Amino acid sequence: MTANVTGEAKSSATGGEEWRGELRKRLKTAEELSRILKLTPEELLALRRGTRVPVALTPYYASLIRGSAPDYPLRRAVIPHCGELETSPEEVCDPLGEQQHTPIPDVVHTYSDRLLLLITARCAVYCRFCTRRRLFGRGARRGIDWWPRVLAYLRNHRQIREVILSGGDPLMLNDRLLQRLLRDLRSVPHVELLRLHTRIPAVLPSRVTPALAELLREHQPLWLIHHTVHPDELTPRFAAACSLLAERGIPMGNQTVLLKGINDEPQTMLQLMNGLVRLRVKPYYLHQCDLAPGTSHFRTSVESGIRLIRRMYGRTGSLAVPLFVVDPPGGGGKVPLMPDYVISRKDGVWQLTDHEGRPRVYCEKSSTSNLPDPPGAQ
Ligand SMILES: *Cc1c(COP(=O)(O)O)cnc(C)c1O
Numbered sequence: 001m002t003a004n005v006t007g008e009a010k011s012s013a014t015g016g017e018e019w020r021g022e023l024r025k026r027l028k029t030a031e032e033l034s035r036i037l038k039l040t041p042e043e044l045l046a047l048r049r050g051t052r053v054p055v056a057l058t059p060y061y062a063s064l065i066r067g068s069a070p071d072y073p074l075r076r077a078v079i080p081h082c083g084e085l086e087t088s089p090e091e092v093c094d095p096l097g098e099q100q101h102t103p104i105p106d107v108v109h110t111y112s113d114r115l116l117l118l119i120t121a122r123c124a125v126y127c128r129f130c131t132r133r134r135l136f137g138r139g140a141r142r143g144i145d146w147w148p149r150v151l152a153y154l155r156n157h158r159q160i161r162e163v164i165l166s167g168g169d170p171l172m173l174n175d176r177l178l179q180r181l182l183r184d185l186r187s188v189p190h191v192e193l194l195r196l197h198t199r200i201p202a203v204l205p206s207r208v209t210p211a212l213a214e215l216l217r218e219h220q221p222l223w224l225i226h227h228t229v230h231p232d233e234l235t236p237r238f239a240a241a242c243s244l245l246a247e248r249g250i251p252m253g254n255q256t257v258l259l260k261g262i263n264d265e266p267q268t269m270l271q272l273m274n275g276l277v278r279l280r281v282k283p284y285y286l287h288q289c290d291l292a293p294g295t296s297h298f299r300t301s302v303e304s305g306i307r308l309i310r311r312m313y314g315r316t317g318s319l320a321v322p323l324f325v326v327d328p329p330g331g332g333g334k335v336p337l338m339p340d341y342v343i344s345r346k347d348g349v350w351q352l353t354d355h356e357g358r359p360r361v362y363c364e365k366s367s368t369s370n371l372p373d374p375p376g377a378q
Contacts, residue, residue: 017174019207023124027057033079036066043070045051046080052124052133052294055080057203061125064232072229078125083297093134095290097331104149105141110333113161115154117182120168125203127229129257129298135168147184154188156165162193171200171207175215182219194219197255200228201241202272208241213248226254226281230263231271234279242279253284256322258305259298260289266311271318273312283322285334292329302337310339313357 027033030047032054041045047055057065065075101110106118121135154160163185170178185191196216200207216222219258224245229235245252254276256263263269273283287311289299305324312321325334343351348364 003177003262009142019204019209020060022060022204022206027059027062028055033057033066035069036062037075037079037308039079042071044153045082046078046084049082049085050350051080051084051128052086052127052129053080056124056126058124060205060237061203064235071261073259073268074232075377076141076262077127077229077259080128080222084294086296087293088296090293091293091296092329093293095131095292095329096374097329100331104153104353105146107153109157109160110331112159114164115157115160115162116164116166117148117150118167118335119165119170122172123167123169123203124172124200124207125200127257128197129259129289131293133292133293133294147181151373152189154185155368156191156272158282161190162195164195164197166197168199169198170196171198175211178212179215181197182215182222186219192221194222195225196222196243197225198225199212201226201245202228202233202238205235205237205241208244210244212327213250216245216250217248220249222250224250225250225284226252227256228254228272228276229256229259231268231275233303234275236270239279242281246280248346252281254281254322255287256283256287257287258300258308258324260300262298264300264304266308266315267342268311269308270316270320274316277317277320284322286322289325291329300352306337306339309337310355313339331372 009163027036030039030044031095033039033043033047037284040175046077061074061078063073067076070076098108098110102107103109108116108118110116110220116130118135121132154163165181173181182194185194216224224240228238237320242252256272258264263272269286276283286305291299306324309321309324317368324335341352341354343353343359345351350364352360352362354360
């Protein structure tokens with residue numbers, strides 16, 4: 001296809017596009033935000049100075065934080081704060097080292113079997129903890145030949161089994177454009193799986209129309225990975241969007257960034273993860289907050305993340321426990337971190353602890369069988 005794949009395509013009469021109207025009505029300035037919140041000096045300072053990450057709130061998300069206190073988690077997730085203006089020494093511009101694995105602009109090939117496409121730099125709502133802030137404020141770099149180059153790269157790399165549409169938010173594209181992209185990707189025979197990473201159902205649920213669900217279904221197997229950060233985002237509107245997708249057979253996962261003061265309490269995290277499982281969404285990743293510039297006020301210790309996961313096991317079904325991952329700078333990919341249940345191991349004897357801290361032993365070999373005699377044996 002030759003269309004401009006930046007999400008800027010202006011669709012006029014595609015029908016039933018309430019969400020486009022909502023995008024036009026987003027709150028972006030201090031003045032607009034003052035209509036729903038009494039902004040604090042820290043928030044006003046950040047809005048006046050300007051932040052690396054744009055500011056935009058859909059009317060829907062604005063309704064969730066209207067009149068809330070300054071420390072309300074959803075408010076902190078989307079309203080800039082002067083903490084964002086500070087860069088701490090450990091923070092880096094490209095925290096995931098993605099630029100080293102970028103054969104074509106906005107294409108990241110870190111794992112040989114998976115290709116990540118930063119399909120647009122736009123989002124419906126901008127998260128204050130965004131890890132891809134390097135995408136903002138740069139000029140257009142993509143030529144009209146970008147998409148043909150992506151497809152050619154894909155055809156020439158037969159080890160790529162899975163294509164992940166990320167960004168930005170791929171659901172910022174209109175249905176027509178999305179349809180063409182997915183169809184082109186599906187035309188590559190070795191692409192087995194498609195995946196779409198999006199925060200839109202949580203911040204602009206009107207985007208999830210029956211037409212969109214049908215479009216995604218046509219390109220199955222296609223997994224949709226939500227991005228939520230707090231149980232208050234699991235509203236009836238979000239639930240309806242999940243239900244629509246689940247009814248069309250779209251398998252769903254979720255990723256969450258661990259954020260100080262937003263979701264780092266075990267009760268909050270349990271509520272979020274249990275709520276997602278009820279909505280037929282499998283919690284997949286819990287991310288340590290990446291070292292993106294201006295995010296230190298959100299960052300918890302790695303140790304506390306591991307402790308949080310340990311507390312979740314045994315308190316809820318394992319289906320609701322995500323994998324805790326840290327993505328160290330340098331670009332090697334994600335590293336899973338698990339609580340350590342091994343006390344010692346020697347000669348096939350494992351000294352373990354269970355989720356309540358009780359000692360347990362597992363022997364790989366024993367001189368005498370610990371099985372009961374089979375029935376009828378003498
Ligand atoms: C996270 C990520 C993926 C997907 O990894 P999964 O573990 O399969 O979710 C692919 N490419 C890049 C560059 C990533 O950061």
